[in-house]
Amino acid sequence: MTGDHYFTAEPTTAAQPREVEFSVAGRDYTLTSAGGVFSAARLDPGTAVLLRKAELPAADAAGPMLDLGSGFGPITCVLASSAPGATVWAVDVNERARALTAANAARVGAADRVRVAAPDDVPADLAFTQLWSNPPIRIGKAELHELLRRWLPRLAPDGVAWLVVARHLGGDSLHRWLVEEQGWQVERHASQKGYRVLRVTR
Numbered sequence: 001m002t003g004d005h006y007f008t009a010e011p012t013t014a015a016q017p018r019e020v021e022f023s024v025a026g027r028d029y030t031l032t033s034a035g036g037v038f039s040a041a042r043l044d045p046g047t048a049v050l051l052r053k054a055e056l057p058a059a060d061a062a063g064p065m066l067d068l069g070s071g072f073g074p075i076t077c078v079l080a081s082s083a084p085g086a087t088v089w090a091v092d093v094n095e096r097a098r099a100l101t102a103a104n105a106a107r108v109g110a111a112d113r114v115r116v117a118a119p120d121d122v123p124a125d126l127a128f129t130q131l132w133s134n135p136p137i138r139i140g141k142a143e144l145h146e147l148l149r150r151w152l153p154r155l156a157p158d159g160v161a162w163l164v165v166a167r168h169l170g171g172d173s174l175h176r177w178l179v180e181e182q183g184w185q186v187e188r189h190a191s192q193k194g195y196r197v198l199r200v201t202r
């Protein structure tokens, strides 16, 4: 046993690669996941709600887009497949998650358009047309707020962010904090299986 969390920088748990299969918008995905990353054995139910309910980018959507906290890369792979002309930045603190995201981007034929990076390695001048995240609630409220205060302002002026948060993990209070304390426009776009899908704009 180890004390690893899914957001550990360098997981020491056995990798034990496994296949994760899911479908989004009529497209089938088979990706590789592994121990030591978030939702190692399946597509997370919150991520599934996000990918089902949010508005996936149109085929001609421009980037760059950001997958904040990519894990093994399911959101990155869906964005890159939905918008074949866009560059997608996949950011995660967990190096195993980054390696899996890069490998999965290659599996969906998007290796040339997916940039996998640690948070500090994202160029400061990029403005994202879309930001997608199933954010790491377990890091704690203060850290989560700091994360969103860091990345939401990286949206382009007309950019849109899509977030999914479980209601019992504070989805509604996060919604209020974004509006009342941070001044974002937030729409509860969908609610399913206890998850809130939030659409965030300036």
Ligand SMILES: C[S@@+](CC[C@H](N)C(=O)[O-])C[C@H]1O[C@@H](n2cnc3c(N)ncnc32)[C@H](O)[C@@H]1O
Pocket: 006, 007, 008, 038, 039, 044, 047, 068, 069, 070, 071, 072, 073, 074, 075, 091, 092, 093, 094, 097, 119, 134, 135, 136, 137, 139, 147
């Ligand atoms: C809830 S998981 C979602 C993973 C993946 N997007 C999915 O849907 O399966 C959140 C991810 O955020 C990552 N994370 C934690 N803290 C982070 C930070 N400060 N910056 C970027 N990513 C972070 C974690 O390592 C984890 O992979």
